[in-house]
Amino acid sequence: DAGVIQSPRHEVTEMGQEVTLRCKPISGHNSLFWYRQTMMRGLELLIYFNNNVPIDDSGMPEDRFSAKMPNASFSTLKIQPSEPRDSAVYFCASTLGEETQYFGPGTRLLVL
């Protein structure tokens, strides 16, 4: 199995630009999670989906952030417009049966 796939692995953009992060979960997994990790705040859950349906988006910082899961094999996290404080590592994780979460390699985002 290829594991959770994320793209891009690194993203450098300027403040105000739109950023789209992509995730392909492990085939057969029914839950997908988006996390953000910074030194100051640690690993924060942004949003998670069960069977492609958003369940809890209370961790999404503000309206500039949005996430979609159009099918079982693909999800996006979009930031529009981006700000320097959005700089972080964004992880996608998937799971089957709500237990062990398998993390992707992460996207390192730098907003200048």
Add this chain to the structure above:
Amino acid sequence: QKEVEQNSGPLSVPEGAIASLNCTYSDRGSQSFFWYRQYSGKSPELIMSIYSNGDKEDGRFTAQLNKASQYVSLLIRDSQPSDSATYLCAVKDSSASKIIFGSGTRLSIRP
């Protein structure tokens, strides 16, 4: 707000010694507990899960759970330099399909 608390460290342990990592959690109804290891610049990976009170051993790793005290720990025996990483304690939310992570303890094994 449900929380998972860990000492951020760094915890420095000599090679060959036992490293002890601790974690407390606030959700009294939680039934599933996890330890993830995260190397610098990498993603978290699961190393242990525990669901019942007591000890669970896997190689050099032992997870300990005390639900009455809302306390989870991880022991690493015969610590190796390759064990140097950040260890994240995680607890399954009892009322939602999500896991709550602690901020992690940075462990350094000195040769």
